Amino acid sequence: MNFLLSYLIIAEIYALAAMSTNLLIGVTGIFSIAQGAIFGIGAYIVAIATLNDALPFPLAMLLAMVLCSLVNVAMALPSLRISGDYFVVTSLGMQFVLTAAFTNLTGITGGASGLPGVPPPVLFGIELDDSQSFIPLATLALVAGMICYWLVMRGPFGRLINAIREDELAVSAAGKNVLMAKVGVAALSGVYVGVAGGLYATFISFIDPSSCDIAASFLLLTMFVVGGARTLAGCLIGPALLMALPQILAVMPIPSAAAGPLRQIIYGALLIAFMLFRPQGIAGQKL
């Protein structure tokens, strides 16, 4: 029971991150591979703030949302002026810089050994310290995230960023501020992945650089590709499938030392296979 619940919670958390990736890459066409690092910023902020009793959980989450949003915008502002392909490289650089920061700012982040003992969320005086009590929070966050995603996509902003993916020049010929819209997407996407990071740290009660390094970014990317671009169903399916994989490997008769590398191999193979044979993912639209 607990096993299934914790799987569901992790899948829900990553579904929020998948919506973030989808907004950036799937809808707007901003190909970022720094999503893992922004996820990490959210996780570290909530971990540090609650570990030191500096902030109650809701405020720590709010701070994570705001800061992740700002970091995403700060990264976006100088580099969104350059065209698509170059942004991949910029975001890769950002990912490495932030991983290095997480690993080496030992006084703040605990360095490579991470920050253990992140306290569970406390809401209305209730401590959500196990899967049964945590899942309502994760589910609530996911549902709220889905409603917001749906509202954004239905409204004028959603149409605008879809159009930007299709043809940026034609959007600016319409008198729209393409750069502002892209910065807006970066901000919104930062909020989503910040929430995901914060929830992750408090649920696992631990955060270290390996949860938010380049492999984490690729994991988020694989979820997005497997689930499919732009659709809400894709945002749910990708994380649900990929998060099931470690659980399946855990019960398979393979040495635990081999499980990690095997997982990476399977993720990589999935990424290649989907790009080759089903680029729209399981439930998505054409990339």
Add this chain to the structure above:
Amino acid sequence: MNAPLPSTEASASAAPRGGYLGVVGVSKQFGGLQALNDCSFKVTHRQITCLVGPNGAGKTTVFNVITGFLRPETGSVTFRGQLLTGMPSRRIVDLGICRSFQNLRLFTELTVLDNVTVYLPSRTDENPFRPVLRPWRSIVEQRRRNEAGRAMLAEVGLADRANDFVRNLSYGEQKLLCIGRLLASGAELLLLDEPASGLSAEALDSMLALVLQLKEKGKTFLVVEHNTGIVRRLADQVVFLHQGHVLAEGDPEAIIADPALADIYFGGAL
């Protein structure tokens, strides 16, 4: 807030006489290429001005300069007495100038309706948090924009294709949709880059009929066009551009009949 529905009955009195759109002494260089060289001409209110000239004459560069996509080294562009040079391109659209592209640049994976609604003016559609913070207003606004978009589609004869994807439209329909988009922007001066190229005879007729009809409703056009037959049917004024410089400006028949210009235009083939 309230996206003004483009009023096609533009106020004719607002245009200063003879100076609706004025391009004066514009030069633009790309590396060693002089794309525009002291280029000057006028566009008259509620008329169709055709920009003709051989390939590479700088016609599209003129569009890019007028719409603020390119900044000229010298010279100026004025619209209704206002200086456009140096203005960001979105301000120029706000003032009422919108351009189409030779290669259409439609949003092919979006619906016909969405292609039009994106072009509707708005001060709120760049804000990602508005749909979340004011969901109801955002939904109502989108509904209103869809209605406005449908009205534009009806005007160009694509009302029944609103929910189709653009990639499923014929080329002629796609070109009509380009005009629909420009109408949605609310602009009164429409810059068309080869609106007739590649069209079948039938599609061409409906395109030209649409442009003439929109002129009757008060729109002004600056049109890049190669085909002298189409220029005859469309143009009130012709501007002949050669190597970035205006060689002649005025009555279409006179310019088409000028043997010296024909010689340049057809490269001495005639």
